Amino acid sequence: MTVEELLKIDDTFIEYKVYSFWQNNNYKSIIRVIHDRFGNKTSSFYDQNWNYIKLKYQKDDIHEPIEKPAIFEELIKNSMILSRDFDHVRVDFMYTNGKLYFGELTFADTSGFVKFDSREIDEYFGSLWVQNVGIYE
Numbered sequence: 001m002t003v004e005e006l007l008k009i010d011d012t013f014i015e016y017k018v019y020s021f022w023q024n025n026n027y028k029s030i031i032r033v034i035h036d037r038f039g040n041k042t043s044s045f046y047d048q049n050w051n052y053i054k055l056k057y058q059k060d061d062i063h064e065p066i067e068k069p070a071i072f073e074e075l076i077k078n079s080m081i082l083s084r085d086f087d088h089v090r091v092d093f094m095y096t097n098g099k100l101y102f103g104e105l106t107f108a109d110t111s112g113f114v115k116f117d118s119r120e121i122d123e124y125f126g127s128l129w130v131q132n133v134g135i136y137e
Contacts (some may be wrong), residue, residue, distance in 0.1 A: 003071035013037070013096040016075055019109075020091055021128040027080050028128050035063045048076065056117035071100050078102070088129045 015034035020027065029048040036042060040062035043055040050072060054067040069075070081093045082105065092103035116122045 012098070013094065014069075015103075016093045016095065017106075017109075018079040018083075018091045018093070019088070019125070019128075021088050022083065022086065023128075024032075027078060027083075029076065030125065030128070031075070032057070033063070033066065053121070055121045057114065060119050069095070071095060074100055077094065 015037055017032040017034065019030040021029065027048075030053070031046045031048070031050075033044045033046070034041065035044070042061045042083070043057055044063040044065060045055055045057070047053060050068040054062060056062050075093060078093070078100070078137050082083070082102070083089045086105075086107075088107075090106040090109050092106065094101045094103055116125070
């Protein structure tokens, strides 16, 4: 049994995967919302201002836009804190029964094997990740 299954204690269960990027002390993020994880799984994507980004990822169907959640500010604040030491990391959270839970930090989403449905979206994600060149020289 997974942690997600243990936490699914009511119908409010939802997953947030926050792709966090730091460039010269500037934080940017893209939020993936996973709906109905244990049924007909769908995803929706948003920029850090909660503007909907229509794209298909993995085998998930595209979910229609939803309203910005009440926990949005908490989600972004915690993502910023947890990702601060990295150029890029995905910060995962689970929300259920009125509480937000931290899931994990992921440095290689799907080990880099899944492509976005368009080259433009792939390039957009890539443009957010500007590594700190020269730190290992």
